[in-house]
Amino acid sequence: MEIARRIVRKIKRHATSLRKDVSVAGTELSTKVEDTRFASGKRVVQRLPGFVYGYFRNVAPYRFFVNATVSRVRLSLIDEKPEVINFNYISFWVKKDDGSYAKYDGSYQCAMSSVAEVLPDPDAAMQGTEGNSVSVHSKREIKPWWEVTFAEPVELAYIELYNRKDIHGKRERSLLVTAYNAQDKKVKRFSRVSSQLAWEQFQTQAAPLLKNTLDYMADLNSFSDGPALKKAVESFIFAPQISYKQDKEALLALLEKAHLAARQPTPDLPDSLNSALEVTIPDNAKALRITGFRRKLKRAVQLKVSVNEKILCLDEQSVSPTEALIELKARIWTLQHAHIFSLPLGTTTASTVVKIFCDDFYSKDAFVQRLVEYQDADGQWHTVETTLNNLQARVGLVTLHEWIIGTSWSASFTRHLAHLLATYRMSQARTAKPLLRANRGLLPDFYEGIKEGAHSATYIPAVTYTRHGLTIPFSEIDSGFLADRMAAFAAYLKAEYSLDAFPCYGTLLGIYRDGDFLPHDDDIDLAVIVDLPDGKTYRQATEDWAQKLSENGLQCRPPTPMSLNLHCYFEDFDMDLFFIYRIPEKSDKVWTHMQGYNVREVDRKLLEPLSELKFKGFTFNTPGNIEGFLKDRYGEGWVTPDPTYEL
Structure with missing residues (x-):
């Protein structure tokens, strides 16, 4: 466990150096006062609502350094109002003989205070990967909990928790993580709402990033307000008394300048030997x-x-x-x-x-x-x-900004967050979609930030923001290449499985209406019409197809637990394959996706019999009634381009 302990000691040294010698009105803050941790934690909880819970911080895992022998771990919500505990995934890490770390893979037993009918298996939180969607869900109750008991005591280094990443992740705001030993005594506790525990979390999780960010900005030649920013941050967080509204506005004004000064072009890697x-x-x-x-x-x-x-x-x-x-x-x-x-x-x-x-x-x-x-x-x-020094500073500035404003995102925060995501091509951009749905008024600011950061690379194509997150739009890719890959995938499905694939949804819309792929689109949609096997649900039939394709060497996966489509990794390009099922008891209907991932009945005559369409030198199948299908999917406005339709 010594290596894990050294990590914590290094982190705490960052926290100490940040907090040491901070003076307010000539009075040095003392680390020897009994209630220092409680008082400091209380200030953190009250003044930094985004540290307690922030939408953007929530898109990444939380790590809790345990470094103790543990027999049981419980996650509980400690707020006094009814709530549900639900999250995506949790993993427990132990130290290996070579000093590296591995996920615990021994026996265990999970339990919950209650389970919702939709997700009734407490063990699901321990299964899968960090890519999981919500895996466990309690009923709404006061102080719900989930826990795992290990078959034998575990020398646990740290815990990695992936909360749900949409706006409902806020349900876990009052989370308390408690580790117990074999005698059922508490050996570690973690929380961001309990004042004393919040201060400990601030020291280990926040102070290292904050210190490095302030040091970077103080050394940045293009930012003359580095010392003022550091002083304002220290006062706002640590001072016993502040003028909250006035000091908050002053700090946010300095942050605005810091965001702009820290911006750099995308530091992409060259793409040839000549420019390596x-x-x-x-x-x-x-x-x-x-x-x-x-x-x-x-x-x-x-x-x-x-x-x-x-x-x-x-x-x-x-x-x-x-x-x-x-x-x-x-x-x-x-x-x-x-x-x-x-x-x-x-x-x-x-x-x-x-x-x-x-x-x-x-x-x-x-x-x-x-x-x-x-x-x-x-x-x-x-x-x-x-390239991590500038990245760390920019992440630190955005994180500090969110600590101050909490979940009440502003236009300034949204713009700088988007610029960071686009500049560093961060996959977390995809999770901003459900967060922005709560305030669509911020979308123009988000797009402005994306645009400013997306076009600063030298060697890699510009990106855009779609329902899939930051992606390379088709406007940056040759249409002939895209058509060729689509034709090759359709030919593969026909030769191997006798499936008549055809472009559908956004791909069909662009080809039919505009004569090309939608410039803002980022994926190819193909569909096949199949019968529903006896005794199978639509989802089970789709899983069977996924297994069949995978066994034949085609990597594919369903994007959500309820999807009737598969993300397929065909040769050198990715495509979505949608399964449209003929309904056994309704010969005139089919069952398929129509609005996002919602599924419903559709008139079969809109699709079958299939027709044909020539595009970029290839002949593709199409729905028999293309305009009828597009109208059913997109409404009367399908004839008018709308890049933000699915946001």
Whole structure:
């Protein structure tokens, strides 16, 4: 457990250095007063509502460093009003012999105070991955809870909790996490609403990021208000008495300037050897390591380097989280999956120039957030190039902004958040969609920020914001290539499964109405009409198709637990395949998606018999009554383009 303890000690040193020697009206804050933690925590809870709960902070996992022998862990809501406890996924991490960490994979038993009929299995929270949607759901009650009991005591390093990411994630605002030992005594507790526990969480989860952000801004030549920002932050958080409204407005005004000063163009990785990123590795270096941060991808991420005029294609490594990686993610909480590539350098007596580039369409975004290091003769790693310093500062500014305003997003916060997401190609942008639905008036500010950040890259295409999050719009991709991939996938489905696939939904709308793919669209929609097997539900039939396709080598998955479509990873392009089912007891109807992920009956005559349409040199099947189908799906306004239709 010593490695995990060192992580916590490092984090607390950041917190101490942030808080040390803070003076208000000439009076130094004392760390020796008995009620310091309670008083400090109370100020955090009262003055920083977004630290207690923030919509954007909630899109990433929460980590609780336990570092103790544990037999049972309980998650409970401690508010006195009726509420439900429901979240996506939870994992427990233990230390391995080599010092890295692994998910606990032993036996366990889960229980809940109650279960809702829609999600009746408490064990579901321990199954799956961080990509899960909501997996457990209690009934509405006072102080509901979920808990896990391990078959044997576990040397638990930390807990990783993924809350639900929409606006209903706020239900867990009063969450209390309690770890018990074999004698059923409490060994660790975590909360952001209990004053004393909130201060402990602030020290470990918030102070390191805040300190590094303020230090970065103080050293930034383009920002002369660095010292004033640091003083305003310290006073607003720590001072026993403040003029809340006045000091809040002054701090937000400084934050506005800081956001603008910290902006930089997208630091994308070059896409060719001629323009490659060059790093100089000192003599006697043993290895080079390049880490890119992005969500897990279905395809292997690709990276190329040139050493001594020899081009090498590096393979992504599968490694367990290390102490350094956990500490990094504790500070920069937005960092997602680490895509790691290593290059042994052998024994050299002179410095080596390594050229790094990525020419793979699907891999480029993975290296916008990157860390390039070399390993010296003693096995220590040293940074030679990184984009994480600016990323950390910008994440820190957005996080501080949200701490201050809570869930009451402003136009300024929304614009700067969007700019950050677009600049660093952050996958979390997708979760902003359900958050913005609560205040559509902020959409123009969000789009403005996206546009400003999306077009600052040098080597990767601009992105746009769609219902899938930040994506490369079809306006940035050759239409002939898209049509070719769509035709190839349709031919594959016909040859392998005798399925007559046809473009549908947004893909059909663009082809029929505009003669091209919708410029703001980002995925190809194909559909097939099939019979519903006897004794199967629509969902079960779709799962059977997913298994059948996967067994034949086509990677695919349903996007939600209720979907009747599959995300298919066909060759070098992704497409959605929708299953439209003939209803056995209603020969004139079919059952399919029509509005988002809602399903309903549709007149079969709108679809069958199929017709044909020529597009980009290919002949595609189409619904028999294209205009009738589009009108049923999009309404009378289908003839008028509307890029924000599904937001």
